[in-house]
Amino acid sequence: MRKITKIEANRPDPFANPKLRVAAYCRVSTDSDEQLESLKAQTTHYEKHIKANPEWEYLGVYYDEGISGTKKENREGLQKLISDCENKKIDLIVTKSISRFARNTTDCLEMVRRLVEIGVFIYFEKENINTQSMESELMLSILSSLAESESTSISENNKWAVQKRFQNGTFKISYPPYGYENIDGQMVVNKEQAEMVKYIFSQALAGKGTGKIANALNNRNIPSKRGGKWSGTTIRGILVNEKYVGDALLQKTYTDSNFNRRTNYGEKNKYFIQDHHEAIISREDFEKAALILEQRAREKGIEKRNSKYQNRYSFSSKIICSECGGTFKRRIHSTGKIRYVAWTCNTHLTHKEECSMLFIRDKDIKNAFITMMNKLIFGKDFILKPLLNKLKIMSKSGNLSKIETLEKQIESNRKQQDLLVSLMAKKYLEPALFNKEKNELQM
Structure with missing residues (x-):
C-alpha cells in the first residue's frame, strides 16, 4: 500500500x-x-x-x-x-x-x-x-x-424658509461671534470672552492699531473664537460687528447659484433687528471705534471693499516676494541710534519658517527702480516702441473686442444654465431634455 x-x-x-x-x-x-x-x-x-x-x-x-x-x-x-x-x-x-x-x-x-x-x-x-x-x-x-x-430645489426651499424667519424676526443665530454662545437658540453673553471684547474696544479707543491688539492677545495666549491665533483682520471684524451693541444685521452673506458663499454688498435684502440680544459694548464706544477705523483708513489711503493700500507709499502692494509670492510691507528698522526704512515680506514677518526672504532697504529698492527706468528710457527704441506697436496691432485686429464678445457669451450661457436649473427644480422640464440643453451650453 x-x-x-x-x-x-x-x-x-x-x-x-x-x-x-x-x-x-x-x-x-x-x-x-x-x-x-x-x-x-x-x-x-x-x-x-x-x-x-x-x-x-x-x-x-x-x-x-x-x-x-x-x-x-x-x-x-x-x-x-x-x-x-x-x-x-x-x-x-x-x-x-x-x-x-x-x-x-x-x-x-x-x-x-x-x-x-x-x-x-x-x-x-x-x-x-x-x-x-x-x-x-x-x-x-x-x-x-x-x-x-x-x-x-432643497437649497431654494431652505433659502425661502430662512427669508421668512428673517422677515418675522424669528431667525436664530446658530454660530454667534466671539463673546457670545448659543443656549437654547438664544445669544447669551460668555462672561470670560466678553471681558476680552471690552479689552479690545478699550485698546482701540486708546489709539492702538488692530495688529498691536492682536499681538497683545497672542502674547497672553488667549485663543480666538476657533481656538487659533488673533490677527489684525479678526480684531477689525470685532470692532465693526454690530452684534456687540445688541443689534443684529441678517443676511450679510448669501449663497449664489453655484453654491459659493459671497458677501452681500446689496445684491440681496438685509434685515436689521435693534436690541436683538444683550449688549457687551455701549453704542457710544462702538461709534467712537468706527470713527477711529475710518480715520485710519483715510490716512492709509485704503478704500472700502479694497484691501490694498492705495496712496500711502509708492511701493505698497507692488513688491512681490520671489520665494513665497507674498507682498512686502514697509517698516522702520533701527540699529542703535540709526533708524532707516526697509521693506519685508509679510509672510516672513508672521511665519519665518514659511519664507526666509530677508528685508531690503528702501533706498536700495528706489535705486534699483530708478536704474531700471533709466534703462527703459535709454533702450526705448528697442523695447518700448516695438511693444507699443504690437499693442496697437492687437487693438486694431479686434482681439480685445473679440474677448469682450466671448465674455458676454459666457455670461449669457451662465444665465441660461441658471434658468435651466430653476425650471428643472420646479419640474417644468423633463430630465432628458434638461440634460441635453445643459450639455449643449457646457460645450
Whole structure:
C-alpha cells in the first residue's frame, strides 16, 4: 500500500485571481444626532456587506459628517478616498447613491472619469450602476443631473424658509461671534470672552492699531473664537460687528447659484433687528471705534471693499516676494541710534519658517527702480516702441473686442444654465431634455 503525504502550499498561487480591494463611502449632510446614528448604521452595513463577499477585501469606510454634498472640495473624507485610489490602494468603491457621492453633475462626472482612468470603479447601490460596465456616461449624467436639481430645489426651499424667519424676526443665530454662545437658540453673553471684547474696544479707543491688539492677545495666549491665533483682520471684524451693541444685521452673506458663499454688498435684502440680544459694548464706544477705523483708513489711503493700500507709499502692494509670492510691507528698522526704512515680506514677518526672504532697504529698492527706468528710457527704441506697436496691432485686429464678445457669451450661457436649473427644480422640464440643453451650453 502506497503512503501519500500532503505537503501544504507555503506561497500563494500566482495564477489565482487576487481579491478586489473594496472601500465604502458614506455622507450625512448635518451633524444632528439622528444623522450621526444613520452614518453609524451605514458604516456597520458596509463593513458586513464587503466582508461577506469572498472575492472582496475590506479596506474600511470613508465618510463625511455634517457636510453638504454640493462641493467636493469641502469633504475631507472624499478627498482622502480619492487620494488613496490614486496611490493604488483601492480597486472598487461602494456607495449608497449618486446623491450621496455628489450632487453636482460636473463634480460627479469629473471624479468618475478620473477614477476610471486609473482603474478604480464605483458601484452605486440605489441606481444599480457600476462604472466598470457602463457603455456610456449618459445614464450617469442624467441621474447626477437629477441629484443636482434635487439639491438646488432643497437649497431654494431652505433659502425661502430662512427669508421668512428673517422677515418675522424669528431667525436664530446658530454660530454667534466671539463673546457670545448659543443656549437654547438664544445669544447669551460668555462672561470670560466678553471681558476680552471690552479689552479690545478699550485698546482701540486708546489709539492702538488692530495688529498691536492682536499681538497683545497672542502674547497672553488667549485663543480666538476657533481656538487659533488673533490677527489684525479678526480684531477689525470685532470692532465693526454690530452684534456687540445688541443689534443684529441678517443676511450679510448669501449663497449664489453655484453654491459659493459671497458677501452681500446689496445684491440681496438685509434685515436689521435693534436690541436683538444683550449688549457687551455701549453704542457710544462702538461709534467712537468706527470713527477711529475710518480715520485710519483715510490716512492709509485704503478704500472700502479694497484691501490694498492705495496712496500711502509708492511701493505698497507692488513688491512681490520671489520665494513665497507674498507682498512686502514697509517698516522702520533701527540699529542703535540709526533708524532707516526697509521693506519685508509679510509672510516672513508672521511665519519665518514659511519664507526666509530677508528685508531690503528702501533706498536700495528706489535705486534699483530708478536704474531700471533709466534703462527703459535709454533702450526705448528697442523695447518700448516695438511693444507699443504690437499693442496697437492687437487693438486694431479686434482681439480685445473679440474677448469682450466671448465674455458676454459666457455670461449669457451662465444665465441660461441658471434658468435651466430653476425650471428643472420646479419640474417644468423633463430630465432628458434638461440634460441635453445643459450639455449643449457646457460645450
